[in-house]
Amino acid sequence: MTGVFSLLPDGRHGLLGPPFDGGADLSRHLAAGGYAPLPAPGRLLDRIAAVGLRGRGGAGFPAAVKLRTVRDAAGPPVVVANGEEGEPGSVKDRWLLRHRPHLVLDGLRLAAALTGAARGHVYLSDAPAEQAVRQALAERPLDLPVDVVRAEHTYVAGEETAVVRRIDGGPALPTAKPPRPYESGVGGAPTLVANVETLARIAALHARPDDADLVAGAHLVTLSGAGGAAALVEVTAGTHLTVLADLAGHGRAGAVLLGGLFGGLHGAGWRDLPLDHDGLSAAGGALGCGALYFLRPEDCPVAVAAEATAYLAAQSARQCGVCVSGTGALATTLGAVARGEASDGTAETLRRWSRQLPGRGACGLLDAAAHLAATLLTHFPDRVDAHRGSACPACADPAPCDGRRFTVPVP
Ligand code: SF4
Known part of the structure; x- marks a missing residue:
């Protein structure tokens, strides 16, 4: 059984909630302040920097630094919403695209405004996600041209240079770096390849400035493992892993695999680890895309x-x-x-x-x-x-x- 839960404090809401169809997603998004005009791009960029929003694709790079780097690069930039999650244990990006397409697209148009981009792409492999995004674009076109580009799902298809290569008509395979996409990306233009959760959080930061700290500090996490439920959960940074294991019925777990397949296996002491980039890195792990796989005591x-x-x-x-x-x-x-x-x-x-x-x-x-x-x-x-x-x-x-x-x- 798979569930969707919010563990944010005081009943406040982040990016999750009950699933909606495309039309309902648009009315809900507009009612929550979505697609609001952006009178001063610098103010939103300063807010993103002040709350320390980090990218949610895996590396955890500061979002404001990435936005400013693309904005300041030579040539008209391109922005890409990257919804291709290669980790088999992660569902957050596909869930957002399927159920919150307007939140992601709002983040894409804000990223375009912040960087000065005049073109955008949504990159994905999931068919229901593609359908939801196309429906959302038909309901409310953005004020910049947006292409939806589909790739074959593989572990590496969402790596940023593979994204650029596929959008340019090639195979979805990584290339050597440098250059990185912010230097030379789609069609040779400086390119922001942003994870869809990062974009959704930028849209939420713009719509709900009073919740800025909550929005920037929360993480979407996929929990799974043998003998318990799978779950997509939104939690505040620093939540101890034992809380997450208990939530999904993995209270007996004896070990955890962090970050999808990227953050390694962890045994004694894992329950007290805090769910955030710095805490898990200090323990020799990695948060990555936020997927946790719990091992039962009998699992080897x-x-x-x-x-x-x-x-x-x-x-x-x-x-x-x-x-x-x-x-x-x-x-x-x-x-x-x-x-x-x-x-x-x-x-x-x-x-x-x-x-x-x-x-x-x-x-x-x-x-x-x-x-x-x-x-x-x-x-x-x-x-x-x-x-x-x-x-x-x-x-x-x-x-x-x-x-x-x-x-x-x-x-
Ligand atoms: S062959 Fe190179 S690009 Fe391909 S998966 Fe391995 S490291 Fe990545």
């Missing part, structure tokens, strides 16, 4: 790491040699550990690779695989050691590489 972290790296290896775009060999080797070796076929030196080999490989691919896929191995060795050394010579019951079946274990249906 070795099996989860093997399955996740096998999925990442299968999702490699196979265009960087170091990713093809590195992600493949990590998946093969973690699979061998899971099957009880590791040798005495296997853990040290994995540790060395997890130090050497990050940062060497064109996108973060290789980093995610290396971080999974590193956190498995750091937080579960005894479980890795226990697999020397024999697999545990949870690892008895070979790990599939289709990501099914981590996939959450959109509520």
Whole structure:
């Protein structure tokens, strides 16, 4: 069962609420102050900076810095609403596009006004989301031309250089950086590639300035795991992970996989971790797109790491040699550990690779695989050691590489 919940204080509302059809979404959005004129772009940009809004695509980069950089770049800019969420355990972006298309489009037109862009794109792979966005644009066209661009869903299709490449008519595959899109993006123009939750929060900041701190500090989080419910939840930054585990019926969880597949596996002490970029980074994790996968005490972290790296290896775009060999080797070796076929030196080999490989691919896929191995060795050394010579019951079946274990249906 999948649910949608708000845990914001005092009954205040953020981006969530009951689903609406397109027409109702427009009336609700207008009633909440949406599509209000923007008399002074600088004032909204200052507000975004003052409340410290950070991007919600995964990296958590300050939104105001990104907007100003694109605004100040040479040439007329382009803005892109990026709704392609590659992490199988995240549903927030597709939910927003399906149920709050006007909030996202309002954020896109504000981003265009703040950067001086005269063209916009909505980039996605989800068919119901595309239908909702097209219907919203037909109901209330924006005052700039907007193209809706569809990509095939893959783990890397939402990476910002893959977004630019696909909009320009190529495959949705990352390219080497530099240049980054803010320097040379769609058609060579400076391009703001903004996650749709980031844009929705910009629209909410404009419509409800009195709620600015609440809007900027809240996160949409997808919770899942075996033995409990999946849920899309809006929470304030700093909420302890134990609260989220309890909410979705994962109170027995013994470990958590953070950030989709990007933030690594965490064991002892994970319940007291605060849900925010800085707190999770300080603990050696990452918030990423805000997806949390809880492991039951009977789930084996070795099996989860093997399955996740096998999925990442299968999702490699196979265009960087170091990713093809590195992600493949990590998946093969973690699979061998899971099957009880590791040798005495296997853990040290994995540790060395997890130090050497990050940062060497064109996108973060290789980093995610290396971080999974590193956190498995750091937080579960005894479980890795226990697999020397024999697999545990949870690892008895070979790990599939289709990501099914981590996939959450959109509520
Ligand atoms: S790191 Fe891997 S997934 Fe990313 S672009 Fe290179 S080959 Fe593709």
